[in-house]
Amino acid sequence: MKIAKTEELPVGSTKLSTSQKSAPETDPRVENAVFAELKPGFYSGSNKLLPARAVRDLVNQLGAAVVQVRTPGGLGSGFIINEDGFLMTNFHVIEGETQISVEVYHQRDGQLERKSYKQVRIIALNKFEDLALLKIDEKDAPKFKDYILPLIFLKRLSDVFDDEIKQLADAKTKLILINSPHNPTGATIGDADMETLHDFTAQRGIQLVSDEVYHPIYHGRDTKSAARLPHATVISDLSKAFSLAGLRTGWMIEHDPVRQQKYWNARAYFSICNTNAGEILTEIAIRNRAVILGKSQQTASRNLQRLDHFMTEHRDLLGWTRPQGGMTAFPWLVSGENARPFCQAATERGILFAPGDCFDVPSHFRLGFAASGENFVVALERFEEFIKSWAAKMVTA
Ligand SMILES: Cc1ncc(COP(=O)(O)O)c(C=O)c1O
Numbered sequence: 001m002k003i004a005k006t007e008e009l010p011v012g013s014t015k016l017s018t019s020q021k022s023a024p025e026t027d028p029r030v031e032n033a034v035f036a037e038l039k040p041g042f043y044s045g046s047n048k049l050l051p052a053r054a055v056r057d058l059v060n061q062l063g064a065a066v067v068q069v070r071t072p073g074g075l076g077s078g079f080i081i082n083e084d085g086f087l088m089t090n091f092h093v094i095e096g097e098t099q100i101s102v103e104v105y106h107q108r109d110g111q112l113e114r115k116s117y118k119q120v121r122i123i124a125l126n127k128f129e130d131l132a133l134l135k136i137d138e139k140d141a142p143k144f145k146d147y148i149l150p151l152i153f154l155k156r157l158s159d160v161f162d163d164e165i166k167q168l169a170d171a172k173t174k175l176i177l178i179n180s181p182h183n184p185t186g187a188t189i190g191d192a193d194m195e196t197l198h199d200f201t202a203q204r205g206i207q208l209v210s211d212e213v214y215h216p217i218y219h220g221r222d223t224k225s226a227a228r229l230p231h232a233t234v235i236s237d238l239s240k241a242f243s244l245a246g247l248r249t250g251w252m253i254e255h256d257p258v259r260q261q262k263y264w265n266a267r268a269y270f271s272i273c274n275t276n277a278g279e280i281l282t283e284i285a286i287r288n289r290a291v292i293l294g295k296s297q298q299t300a301s302r303n304l305q306r307l308d309h310f311m312t313e314h315r316d317l318l319g320w321t322r323p324q325g326g327m328t329a330f331p332w333l334v335s336g337e338n339a340r341p342f343c344q345a346a347t348e349r350g351i352l353f354a355p356g357d358c359f360d361v362p363s364h365f366r367l368g369f370a371a372s373g374e375n376f377v378v379a380l381e382r383f384e385e386f387i388k389s390w391a392a393k394m395v396t397a
Pocket residue numbers: 179182183211213237238239245249250
């Protein structure tokens with residue numbers, strides 16, 4: 001994690017949203033006058049890497065900055081970023097809404113007291129990055145001095161790229177594999193970052209493989225397939241975005257004829273032929289991809305909205321980064337404890353999670369949200385019951 005300097009603001013910041021060519025049309029509700037209010041150093045911070053901190057410490061330090069954003073259409077979360085009541089939330093939380101209120105949890109004598117602010121202005125929107133900048137505009141609102149979340153960003157690929165990939169890729173590096181939308185986190189790589197990576201690997205003679213099995217299921221910015229890039233190898237299948245895992249069919253897109261020949265050769269060692277009946281069904285599915293993928297997207301979007309609500313309700317126990325694509329999320333226990341016992345206890349209630357230690361991140365757990373019909377609603381009801389009993393057990397332990 002690192003604190004962003006003013007000149008390296010992420011997309012969605014005021015600086016970029018006013019100048020970015022590809023940004024969506026300015027929302028008429030956006031009031032440019034407010035930019036005059038921004039003080040120098042509004043977003044500034046040290047560029048030094050932050051020391052590693054325990055999750056509990058971070059919750060204690062940063063938890064007060066987290067707020068609930070309410071609209072007639074639903075509920076989301078956000079965080080305050082300066083003492084004048086500017087706050088960040090997701091674009092989808094306030095999309096199309098005009099009545100927005102924000103609930104802040106004020107600390108009073110060791111207790112949390114909820115205060116609702118109903119005068120809230122939209123300052124800037126960025127649909128592609130799924131970000132919105134709001135401001136609590138109420139006259140009697142206090143200074144939010146003790147409620148500021150320092151702008152901490154997970155490293156963007158451009159940082160990771162300079163810091164790590166470029167340095168790690170040496171003469172022995174044969175292949176770089178990127179998975180977007182990512183299983184389990186639901187993170188996605190932006191088109192420009194993918195192109196940078198592509199150009200770098202092409203120049204170095206390193207094969208770039210893009211695993212796109214969750215493409216094109218997105219929950220913020222849409223991302224193009226890497227199939228457009230002449231040196232990229234794309235792998236995909238029917239198991240994820242198409243939700244047709246039983247057909248056991250996948251494909252590769254390869255522009256290089258020499259590599260194509262090598263794959264044919266290698267494949268001949270693994271199997272005699274594909275499942276013919278499966279291939280017929282695959283062809284039907286691919287011809288009807290608009291319908292099938294549309295249904296998957298609809299299911300995933302609806303379930304994610306429900307999950308969003310659930311995660312906000314249980315933010316005292318669970319943390320998460322909302323997925324940008326795909327049908328998996330990778331929440332964590334805010335206590336920082338290993339999530340394996342949590343996952344084991346969940347199986348007793350018929351809930352299946354993958355423990356984070358399978359991915360070398362023990363406090364996390366993977367959750368899938370692709371269930372169709374009312375199945376996900378039922379799953380969340382079970383999860384609700386489970387989490388209540390888990391919380392009760394933690395209090396008595
Ligand atoms: C990112 C990713 N790629 C590829 C696969 C392979 O799926 P299948 O063997 O069903 O084609 C999976 C399965 O979990 C996956 O998560």
